[in-house]
Amino acid sequence: MIKALPTIAIFLAVLAPLHAGRASAAPISFNRDIRPVLSETCFKCHGPDGGARKAGLRLDLREGALAPLEPGVAAIVPGDRAASTLYQRVTAADPDDRMPPAETGHTLSPAQIAALGQWIDEGAPYQLHWAFLPPVKAAPPDVAQSAPAKNAIDRFILARQEAAGLVPSPEANPSALLRRVYLDLTGLPPAPDALADFLADTAGDAYERVVDQLLGSPQFGERWGRHWLDAARYADSNGYSIDGPRSIWPYRDYVVNAFNANKPFDQFVIEQMAGDLLPGSTVEQRVATGFHRNTMINEEGGVDKEEFRMEAVIDRVNTVGTVFLGLTLGCARCHDHKYDPIAAKEYFQLFAFLNNDEEVDLRVSSAEAEAGIARAETAIAEAKAQIVAYLAESAPQQVAWEEALTLPRIRSFTEPEQQALLIADEKRTEEQRKLVLERFKQDDETIQRLEAKIRRHAPRLEGVPKSMVLAPRTTPRESWFLEAGDYTRKSERVFPGVPAVLHDLPPDATGTRLDLARWLVAPENPLLARVTVNRFWQQLFGRGLVETENDFGSQGLPPSHPELLDWLATEFVDRGWDTKSILKSIVMSATYRQSSARREDLEHNDPNNVLLARQNRLRLDAEIIRDAALSVAGVLDKRLGGPPVYPPQPEGVTKLGQQQRDWNASVGGDRYRRGLYTALWRATPYYGLSVFDAPNAQETCTRRIRSNTPLQALTLLNDRSFVELAQAVARRLSTMPDPSPEARLHQAFQWCLARTPDAHETALLLELYEAQRRAFAQDAPETVQSVWGAAAQASPENAAWTMVARALLNLDEFVTRE
């Protein structure tokens, strides 16, 4: 034991630089040093899952670990490693006795074994998993290098850097900073005059005024609403095989508006969970429950509808877990969670909150319009019912009608109709009967009168959007604990309830969705605020303080800066769940404003940039790449909201699903709307978005992948819509008063990258321009025209500028926020 201690210290210093500041004699911390080891190697068989537990040993709870396995024998005897079976087994010489068993593929390192031993000797203290403990607001630490700190956030960051001997990077140059904050807050690059104003503004608060302006712009809601829509798995189609269309875009607009109005985040959560249950709920609040209607619908023939209704409820439970709690609740659908203290039964208690709803379509209309619309709807429903009733009794009329048909009249019908009429009624196929009936309906006065009535009232319903929402069910459903999560295997009744490891429901709770919503936003919830600010951080730095943003459980990674995470979480709540205010604090920090350039020293000392001694360069999100291109081409249509749009895309993309759909590209401004308005078909997503890693809305997505592929290169190089945008940039250039190539190049460069090119960049691009101009001068006029995109003003010069614009739109820097 005396020998073991220094080994641990060295191990921790080398392999865990995050904790390098810790004195080597410091005691073991259960949450930092022990839980991750037990979770990874032991919990699967000796953890929360009662069904899979071996030898009756449970190690995730102290009483389990100390409980006698047989008289006088326990896995852990506090203070005595030698007497502890756990220690004996992890150090056993005989491979048959050694834990973890070889077939699990897990092994413990000598340092981990030593840490376990030291921990047992120190009394084997347990701690609740960090994420289940309430956040504690610590005072921002004092730092030696206080000069760079702009606010409290920086002091938390600097303290860790100082302990590791790092210094932060300088602030990014003004144009890079401006482009960064524009792209992060609004998803659009700064216009040249905004850049010029900023560069000329020497006042101390110039940056802050820009931040305030961006947070107040309508584009802010589009940018941050889109992040939320990923988590909400929003799409404009039903998914599965048929993937039929749906109308739920008012929910998308609700999200955008909520961010723009800076709706307090707790209110935002409540409305999406249970806006329909709020007293005197508004249309907007009911639309918000579309959050839970973004589940897929299986329209395939022969499915058991109950099975897929249950699948949707299960998806809702899992999504609540991931989005609001950062927990992998879904694991507990089929068995007790293997790592976190969530029992399968508790899973179905949560399920019971969400199992009592009607899935309905809500008309999204104003109160004034509603009365007239409702009248029209009633009239139509009545007429339809009358038609059904009439047809049920209309056999005599139909016989009379058939008998009265003349031969010339029959000849005027379609051939299938003629054939059907020649056969006796009882011998007609189903299809033939339908044909005859349709013909009859066209001739029958009663039907015609009723159909005219429907037509008369129909216009009032047209153009009134509907949105999919939840509504409470009058007679509650029974909820069951489903064995292995199988909807056919009900075992015992369950009632709404929350996991025991978390805080209690409010005392007056009766088990409604609204109760669950209030429980989520309760001040005692240790998770919601942490999980939310962590995602804000992730959007602004590329990685959360908790890197596993969807798993705050024991298999997730611990926070890199626990005190900062808690500070942000508590501030968020203290500031009344004010999203814009927290975002402002983060983007105002010196940490956010640093240069993203790589540094030799950091490559060695902090290669993953965990300590944030620089910013990260991040490839733009799918929508933002196109939005930025639309913007620099000067064609972006900034209208907010409305039904989905259909910008052009390569042919055939929507033919890849079972239903081979057409993609009729929008005309006019709708071709040039922001990417978040593009119709999202789950089975056949818009290519220009999916190729840049936009999620396909099959399930919640709380972090996008950023890939870097040849297919992306082909899209930026050759996709017609990007070529058209390059042509638009060239057209914009051609109207410039100063015709010199240098002036034009500088202008285009500034549009695209919000900075001035250096000498090398200027030379390379002018060389491209000259070479292309000379080459186009030798080309046929048609070639020049097709490159320039029009017959008018087609010249080698203009075609060459199109090539320069294409080069700019293909630069890594164009698709990156630095």
Place this chain on the structure above:
Amino acid sequence: MDLEQELNRQEAKALHAVTRRHFFRDCGVGLGAMALSSLMQRNAAASIAPQLSHIAPKAKSVIFLFMAGGPSQLELFDYKPVLQQYTNTPIPPAYLEGRRFAFMDSSFPVDKVKLLGTQRKFAQHGQCGAWVSECLPHTAGIVDDITIIKTIETEVPNHAPAKIFMNTGSAQFGRPSMGAWVSYGIGSEADDLPGFVVLQSGPRGPRGGAVNWASGFLPTTHQGVPFRSNGDPILNLSNPAGISALRQRDLIDTVNALNEHRLDVTGDPEIATRIAAYEMAYRMQTSAPELMDLSQETPGTLDLYGVKQGESSFAYNCLLARRLVERGVRFVQLYHTNWDHHGGSGETLTGDLDKVCLEVDQGGAALVRDLKQRGLLDETLVIWGGEFGRTPMGELRDTIGRNHHNDCATMWMAGGGVKAGCVFGETDELGFSPIEDKVHVHDLHATILHLLGIEHTKLTFRFKGRDFRLTDVAGNVVHKLLV
């Protein structure tokens, strides 16, 4: 010029190797050790011993002929004379216990349906004497080169969930498909084509669309890339109007030079990856059209497949599949619809089944023959089958058809280390269930990975705190199928 191009290419490759290492170090998603080591090994010098490729791979590539809709094994491979005797009799109750059938509630009242023997003529073929029906004369001709598995079991009876089960090992959405797993695990040998290619034929696309070849939580680099048989095989492959290959090269040269300059300024290795991506994009612009150009194929080869010039078809896709694996593509998946023979209009067990059999039979058999005559069959695993089988009882629609059946289906495999001339597994005399050598989809996946040199329990990816696998928590390699 050529030398310079080659130098550029080498340089891009070297950059690529560096940046892949960077990617795995920095990307922050816990990649499995296997994927890391194999990629390192492929891209850098072979200095790091592969840690987990401890199974000698038999197959280098996979061609999965996906018969979308669920072919009726009882009309094609699983010969059941007893079932024929009992046609029009009720299902013996013992066969119904604990079973779920699709459409049970509506068009399929389980107490009213009757057993249905096939109308098709079966005969034994080849040295191995495998039973194959008259529907598949060409396939009957290759039975000595394939293994017919009659006992494939899956877990779900509806198309979309069953398709993703067959492709991802789970009926839940969000999991990576088999091709994506393989690409992630062992990469691809093609450096001018994607490693996972999807081809389609038939009257409609497969249900669920892109979910079937998605990368799930794996990096999107590994998702299947659909190739089209008309127009550009890959979206956006052609240069824009008026732009010659030379102009495009000029443009890419400028873009890459500017990106290199930015790499110097920022030091971000992601830029080096982008430069490599543009180089590969440029190579794809040449290699993909070359791939699609069948002018170098002999008339004998075209006749073998039954390919008609300028006509897209399953047979054409089979020929493309051979050309893809020749070029080092790791995983090729062909979808052919429509196998959903319920008995309704357009889905009869008579004319409509004949039609789809005619569409696939010659091409699939030709692929096996062609690979064999070129010496490629040993290293190429060919798989034929759908998402589930069909019921032994009839389903009454406009005509009598068959319903979805997830307890047993027939698939065949050829090459890539699988036995030749073998019929594997046995079903009960009515064709309801496997009674011998059941092969669950997880077992099938484990076996496919094994043939590629991958231990299925070790190909993992951590997501939401759990190490996910293609085979979930199950799967056994079916050693009896292996050579």
